[in-house]
Amino acid sequence: MNLDHVNGIIPPIVTPFTKEGEIDEAAFRNIVKFNLSKNVHGVCVGGSSGEGHTLTIEEFTRLMEICVEEVNGRIPVLAGIIANSTRDAIRRAKAISHLSIQGLQVTPVHYVFKPDDEATFAHFKALTEATDVPVIIYNVVPWNYLSPALLVRLMKELPGVQGVKQSAGDLKLMADLMLNVPEGCKVYSAIDALLYPSFAIGCHGTIAANPAAVPGVCIALWNAVQRGDHKLAREIHEALLRFWNTIYADNLPANIKTAIRLQGTEAGLPRMPMPATSAAQLANIERELKNVLRYEDVSQSAAA
8 A cells, every 4th residue: 555646635624522522423524525525635534633632542433434434435534643652553553444544644752751763763663564554754743853864764664654744834844855755755744834835846745734724725726836827826825824824823723613614614612621713813714714715716717
C-alpha cells in the first residue's frame, strides 16, 4: 500500500459534540457529506481539528467506521493517531485494521518528556512494523518538532513512513524538507497562512484547518495553482489569510465548526474544556467567511 492517490485538498474533519460532550453521530455523517459535496480529494478523521486528542480508542474507531461507510470508496480516508506511547499508537492502528484506510497521520508524542532522535526512530519503526498502512508523520508538536534531517532519515530507512505533514509556520523548513524528500514519499502542508506558496513550490497537498473550514475555497486555490493561474491564486490566498486570522486561536476547532455552521451544516460544540466561539470571534468570522466564499463560486463555475 502507498500514498499514490493521496494528493490535494484533504480536510481534517471536525468531530461534532453535544452539550454533554458526547459525539453526535448524525451530525458527523453530515460533516462527511458536506466535505464530499465540495469535491475534496480525501478526508482525515481524528486530527487536531477533529479534537482527536480528546477521543477514546472506542470513539476513534466508531468515527472511522462511520466515515469509511459514508465515503464508500470515493476518496482516500486517513486516520489521525494522537497518542503518547508507542503501545497506544499501535493499538489505535490495530483498532481500525478492519477498515479500508489509505494512511495513518501520526503525531509524535506530545506530553512533556521528549524522546531523542533514536527513541523517535524506534517509535515509528515499531508502529510501521505493526501495520501495513502508510504512515504520514504529523510534524506539529512545538517541543518535539522533528528536523528535516530526521524526517528524511525516517522516510529513507522505514518503508512504512511515506509522508510528512509539515505544520510549523516556517515555510523554509518545509522547502528544505522538499529538497530532500525520498522518491515516492510525500510532503503535505499544514501551514494554513501560506497554502498558496506551499502549493506553488510543489507540495503534494494539504491536511489543514483552512480546508476543514472552507474546503471549497481551498479546492479553488489548489486548482488555480495547478493550472498556473497565479493571479487568481494570490487573490484567494489573501482572502484565505484574512479568514485564517479570524479562526486561528486556542479554540481553533470551535471556530472551524462555527464556519461550517455558517455554511449551512451543523457542526456541534467543542469538547470541554475548549470554549466555544466568542461573540467577537463570530463577528470577524462572519465578515471574512462571506468574503472568502466568493472564490468557491469561481471554482464551481470553472468546473462547470
